[in-house]
Amino acid sequence: MEVINKSKILIIGVTSYIGRYLVEASLSMGHPTFALVRETTMANHPDKARYIQDLKESGVTILFGDLYDHESLVKAIKQVDVVFSLMGHHPDKQLGDQIKIVSAIREAGNIKRYFPSEYGFDVDKVQILEPAKSTLAIKARVREEIRMAGIPFTFISSNLCSTYFLSRLGQVESMGIPDEKVIIVGNGNTKGIYEHGKYMCLCFSFCVLCFSIPYFLAVIINSEKDIAIYAIRAVDDPRTLNKVLYVRPASNHCTLNEIVSFWEKKTGKSLDRIYVSEEEVLKKIQSSLEPLPFFYAIAHACFIKGETCNFKIDESVGVEATELYPDHKYTSVYEILNQFI
Numbered sequence: 168m169e170v171i172n173k174s175k176i177l178i179i180g181v182t183s184y185i186g187r188y189l190v191e192a193s194l195s196m197g198h199p200t201f202a203l204v205r206e207t208t209m210a211n212h213p214d215k216a217r218y219i220q221d222l223k224e225s226g227v228t229i230l231f232g233d234l235y236d237h238e239s240l241v242k243a244i245k246q247v248d249v250v251f252s253l254m255g256h257h258p259d260k261q262l263g264d265q266i267k268i269v270s271a272i273r274e275a276g277n278i279k280r281y282f283p284s285e286y287g288f289d290v291d292k293v294q295i296l297e298p299a300k301s302t303l304a305i306k307a308r309v310r311e312e313i314r315m316a317g318i319p320f321t322f323i324s325s326n327l328c329s330t331y332f333l334s335r336l337g338q339v340e341s342m343g344i345p346d347e348k349v350i351i352v353g354n355g356n357t358k359g360i361y362e363h364g365k366y367m368c369l370c371f372s373f374c375v376l377c378f379s380i381p382y383f384l385a386v387i388i389n390s391e392k393d394i395a396i397y398a399i400r401a402v403d404d405p406r407t408l409n410k411v412l413y414v415r416p417a418s419n420h421c422t423l424n425e426i427v428s429f430w431e432k433k434t435g436k437s438l439d440r441i442y443v444s445e446e447e448v449l450k451k452i453q454s455s456l457e458p459l460p461f462f463y464a465i466a467h468a469c470f471i472k473g474e475t476c477n478f479k480i481d482e483s484v485g486v487e488a489t490e491l492y493p494d495h496k497y498t499s500v501y502e503i504l505n506q507f508i
């Protein structure tokens with residue numbers, strides 16, 4: 168019987184929001200898992216130090232190092248097959264400085280796959296306003312550096328993360344689930360994808376009508392756990408080599424109005440829906456205090472322009488996670504909402 172060795176995975180940024188899910192998925196799928204951790208973090212953040220100790224006890228090999236210590240990066244990278252970077256977008260500096268990981272991977276010369284810090288829009292395609300535009304342009308530049316360096320890659324385009332967006336029913340300024348009124352960016356019915364032939368009318372094959380029906384979707388929101396599982400499954404999958412892995416589960420394309428209706432159905436309580444026009448959103452991007460302009464720009468792109476799903480996947484550059492891994496039972500938006508009740 169052929170024994171398939173699971174790739175050794177290094178996570179740089181294991182204490183990050185997304186990194187915590189990735190390390191869990193990596194361990195659960197039996198990958199030898201390594202984490203590059205800063206000594207200063209261990210010394211100055213007791214909660215993170217405890218978490219890292221827990222990881223160690225779960226079998227993660229902890230390696231000390233820093234993005235700004237080239238030798239430590241090369242040394243860590245030489246011990247593994249695959250690297251994940253989770254540099255955050257606050258501040259943007261570390262996102263751009265991921266180039267340092269690219270240099271270290273080139274020098275180490277052994278890496279089979281690199282997953283840079285992404286987990287959002289397809290940054291080669293997205294049309295988005297400032298100040299988010301500059302941040303996403305950094306991610307696009309990092310992609311370009313990786314391609315130019317000839318490093319094997321997978322870029323994860325997983326759209327919106329559920330914990331942040333669903334725990335507030337998509338509201339930008341208000342934290343938590345609203346009690347009486349919900350503030351909806353746009354008209355709550357964003358028009359999104361238009362995939363000819365993908366969706367059937369009642370013919371149950373594909374007819375002229377199927378190919379002419381515009382199929383309206385809105386925003387794509389995914390559970391972090393699923394995003395991490397799909398990312399780790401991609402590690403040893405040749406189908407994801409040098410591709411964008413889009414996470415677009417069918418049940419997770421929802422409009423904001425649908426999400427609010429799901430919530431009302433679960434709780435049996437209606438919410439007053441207050442709609443914020445595009446004009447108002449543009450004013451808020453201009454005049455709100457930091458960090459709201461960034462989040463309004465994201466909301467504008469997602470909830471008004473449908474940027475998470477207003478394009479068809481180009482098969483020469485991307486693959487879709489639920490199509491590659493249909494055996495994984497992902498959590499739908501409707502189910503995810505249960506955790507906030």
Ligand SMILES: NC(=O)c1ccc[n+]([C@@H]2O[C@H](COP(=O)([O-])OP(=O)(O)OC[C@H]3O[C@@H](n4cnc5c(N)ncnc54)[C@H](OP(=O)(O)O)[C@@H]3O)[C@@H](O)[C@H]2O)c1
Pocket residue numbers: 179180181182183184185186203204205208215232233234235253254255256257261284285286287288325326327328329331
């Ligand atoms: N689509 C969405 O809804 C969504 C939501 C959130 C994030 N994201 C994306 O996910 C990616 C990761 O973001 P995040 O929010 O998870 O990140 P984060 O929470 O800001 O964490 C950043 C990580 O980088 C590490 N780090 C910082 N400086 C370092 C250095 N000099 N050397 C080594 N490690 C260093 C930090 O470790 P320490 O503990 O040592 O500081 C931490 O683990 C980003 O690309 C972001 O845009 C997407």
